[in-house]
Amino acid sequence: MIKHTVLNQNFPVFEFDLSEMIDTKDLANFIIEYKKNTPISRESSIRAWHSGFFIHKRTNKFEELISYIENCAHKAFLDLATDYDRPVDILNTKFKVLEAWLTVYHKFDYAEKHTHHPMSLSAVFYIDGDDSSPIVFGDYEIRPKTGKLLVFYGLLEHRVKPVLFNNKDRIAFVCNLYPFFDLTEITEIGKNVEHEKNYDKNIL
Ligand SMILES: [Fe+2]
Numbered sequence: 001m002i003k004h005t006v007l008n009q010n011f012p013v014f015e016f017d018l019s020e021m022i023d024t025k026d027l028a029n030f031i032i033e034y035k036k037n038t039p040i041s042r043e044s045s046i047r048a049w050h051s052g053f054f055i056h057k058r059t060n061k062f063e064e065l066i067s068y069i070e071n072c073a074h075k076a077f078l079d080l081a082t083d084y085d086r087p088v089d090i091l092n093t094k095f096k097v098l099e100a101w102l103t104v105y106h107k108f109d110y111a112e113k114h115t116h117h118p119m120s121l122s123a124v125f126y127i128d129g130d131d132s133s134p135i136v137f138g139d140y141e142i143r144p145k146t147g148k149l150l151v152f153y154g155l156l157e158h159r160v161k162p163v164l165f166n167n168k169d170r171i172a173f174v175c176n177l178y179p180f181f182d183l184t185e186i187t188e189i190g191k192n193v194e195h196e197k198n199y200d201k202n203i204l
Pocket residue numbers: 114115116158
């Protein structure tokens with residue numbers, strides 16, 4: 001491993017409430033059926049059943065949810081921006097879900113520490129299992145609540161504590177997002193971008 005220092009930087013976890021917008025019962029029923037038909041889990045640091053990486057390519061069932069998630073990721077991205085005076089158009093940068101999978105945790109299931117690097121932003125949407133095992137970011141824990149969406153940096157390390165009761169499955173939709181910058185103006189740098197006219201072009 002390359003010598004490095006871990007800094008205690010500002011890595012927020014954003015929370016959104018989509019419970020009024022998304023029919024979580026319908027999605028939960030779909031996922032339970034999907035799992036019955038594909039019971040073998042993908043192997044990873046998640047010690048619970050989880051689907052393949054491209055659930056969004058296999059079904060359009062999550063289209064509406066994905067649209068909300070992409071919108072929330074954009075809002076989080078804007079909130080993180082400290083300098084809008086940039087060559088890339090921060091306001092019109094779109095986030096797209098590139099990978100998405102389903103997770104179902106039963107009793108004693110858990111997830112080891114991991115990151116979603118190199119994805120830019122990641123999201124977890126809780127579909128069932130209120131107050132079940134929390135997701136843990138360092139010292140900070142967040143318990144699942146149906147309809148709650150979390151958005152965080154893909155680099156942010158996290159884990160899920162073991163599920164200690166199984167009254168209900170802990171069901172979540174998880175995805176990774178990547179920003180698509182509008183590069184049109186960047187290719188024209190130094191020519192017609194108002195921003196650049198204010199600076200010494202020699203620095204570019
Ligand atoms: Fe994760």
